[in-house]
Amino acid sequence: MGVIDLFSAVVACVLGLLVGSYLNVVAHRVPRGLSTVTPGSACPRCGHAIAWFENIPVLSWLALRGRCRACRAPISARYLVVELFTGACFVAAVLVHGPSWVAFRTCILLALLVVLTVIDLELWLLPLEITLPGIAAGVISSALLGREGLVESAIGAAAGFAVFWALERLVFLVLRREGLGAGDKYMFALIGSFLGWRSLFAVLLLSNVQGAVIGLLLLLFLGRAGPPAPEPLPQGEDDGWRPGPTHLPFGPWLALAALELALVFPLLRDRLPLALMPLLGGSESVLLP
Numbered sequence: 211m212g213v214i215d216l217f218s219a220v221v222a223c224v225l226g227l228l229v230g231s232y233l234n235v236v237a238h239r240v241p242r243g244l245s246t247v248t249p250g251s252a253c254p255r256c257g258h259a260i261a262w263f264e265n266i267p268v269l270s271w272l273a274l275r276g277r278c279r280a281c282r283a284p285i286s287a288r289y290l291v292v293e294l295f296t297g298a299c300f301v302a303a304v305l306v307h308g309p310s311w312v313a314f315r316t317c318i319l320l321a322l323l324v325v326l327t328v329i330d331l332e333l334w335l336l337p338l339e340i341t342l343p344g345i346a347a348g349v350i351s352s353a354l355l356g357r358e359g360l361v362e363s364a365i366g367a368a369a370g371f372a373v374f375w376a377l378e379r380l381v382f383l384v385l386r387r388e389g390l391g392a393g394d395k396y397m398f399a400l401i402g403s404f405l406g407w408r409s410l411f412a413v414l415l416l417s418n419v420q421g422a423v424i425g426l427l428l429l430l431f432l433g434r435a436g437p438p439a440p441e442p443l444p445q446g447e448d449d450g451w452r453p454g455p456t457h458l459p460f461g462p463w464l465a466l467a468a469l470e471l472a473l474v475f476p477l478l479r480d481r482l483p484l485a486l487m488p489l490l491g492g493s494e495s496v497l498l499p
Contacts (some may be wrong), residue, residue: 218309219301222317226300227267229321230293237292237328240339256281267293288328296324302473312499315351316472319404322347323465326397330461333440334453336393341400348403352497359496366402366497370410374398394460401468406497412475413467421463429456471498 232246239246251260258280264270271290278285299320307313322344326336345367352363374395402410425435434455453459476499 214309215305218304222300222304222313223297226297226317227293229300229317230296230324231265231267231289233296233321233325233328234289234292236325236340237332240337241329241333241335253278253280253283255283267297292324292328296321299324299469299473306473306476307499311351311354312497315348315404315497318347318351319401319472320469322400323468327462327465330393330459331437334391334436334457334459335440336391336397336461338393338396341393341396344400345396345403348400352403355496362406362408362495362497363403366405366407366410367399368402369407370402371395371399373410373414391460394464397461397464401464404497405468405471406495408495409468409471409498412471413464416467416470417460417463420466421458421460425458 235246235251238244251265252258253260256278258278264274264279268290271285271293274285276285276287276290277283300317303313303316303320307316322340326340329335329337329340349360349363349367352359378392378395398410398413401413405413429435436453436458439452
């Protein structure tokens, strides 16, 4: 690894940790209709205002041993995991794509996937306040990749939405009830806007296969496929639906498949049979080089 690559990786790590810290705030506040800027962070148990030195990514959690400095109430390890994982994703994006605009776009995508996954696992929800700006960010940022990149991104967003909308209608006609989450089509459109339309089949295939396998294993060993029922949301934000033991949030599996396409596929592309290339995004994509 050269000096420039090492410097880029260090910068990406620090930026990823900072972004991960903010994603924790977004994941908690946005679904509840709260501002992510004000008021400042505070302990939910005692109301202790968190000082800046208590809010340093990773280090503060470790120094406080995962507890509030005032009342010693436990601080969820999720905060630490999100910060570390986001930092690792940013470093991986720079190492895979080099210090480039593609790496920057990949970091934006990964940050969006992380926060949507956290929210979906906790609340079975994919907020439009995140997915819609995410789609716009994917399309707008593709403009710097040239006309071909912009077209591929726009088609990816439109096709991603259309595919899931059609699946929703099909499931409803067959089962006479909703079988897919309403937010999934917006998340799929978001992924398409960043990775392009060529990647959509691979994302859909990987997410379904991986979700089905892990869901069946969880159902077999734990008695339920997905996380438990979410806490009630504020008035107007909660539609009253609660997941059963066989239900599985699909957002995390879409996120996992998109992460694999963005970070793993570029490393394995030269080793994969040519026959698989069209299924995994092809070799002509500007958005997924």
